[in-house]
Amino acid sequence: MSLSDIEKQLGLEGPVGHPPVEKWSPPLSGDMDMVIxxxxxxxxxxxxxxxxxxVRLFASILKKEGGDYFLVTPVEKWRIQVEDRPLLVQLIDKRGDQLQLVTNGxxxxxxxxxxxxxxxxxxx
Known part of the structure; x- marks a missing residue:
């Protein structure tokens, strides 16, 4: 079974769209009771x-600034807690000399x- 077969089974097929969070700089709205x-x-x-x-929706609006992580929209910015890394690798596939990864996002x-x-x- 190939990685693309597994991606289809998990509903991961196709590109994951991401909003342009790097362009959004709203003021801090506060701290959200959310932890990864x-x-x-x-x-x-x-x-x-x-x-x-x-989870995928939240991952798509996740932004790191310095050592802090935020969920951002064009008008809101909420700080959240991350214990280690925000995203984990769920699938790994070797393609020639390269490794292709799929994250939980x-x-x-x-x-x-x-x-x-x-x-x-x-x-x-």
Whole structure:
């Protein structure tokens, strides 16, 4: 079974659209009771977000500034907490000398200078 077959099964086929968050600089609206746990679980007000499409939506408006992470729109900017990394690799496929990755945010990318791979240890 190929990566594209698995992507189709998971509903990950096709490019993931991302709003131009790098162009948005609204003032800080405040702190949101949301945390992305180190195991990749997104939690809002103590409850895990179980709808994958909602996680993907939030991932598409996630922005990092300095050491902080924010969910941004053209008019709002909410700080959230991230325990380790905001997105985890769910699928890996070797294509020749390259590695193609799919994240839990639905992004498909090739490891390289634009997308370096950073590994973290999860609970030993």
């Amino acid at each position: 746990r180190k195991d990749g679980t997104w939690v809002h007000e103590g409850d895990p977000i179980k709808r994958e499409k909602l 639905g992004d498909s990318l090739i490891v390289g200078d634009d997308h370096p791979l950073k590994a973290s240890e999860l609970d030993g």
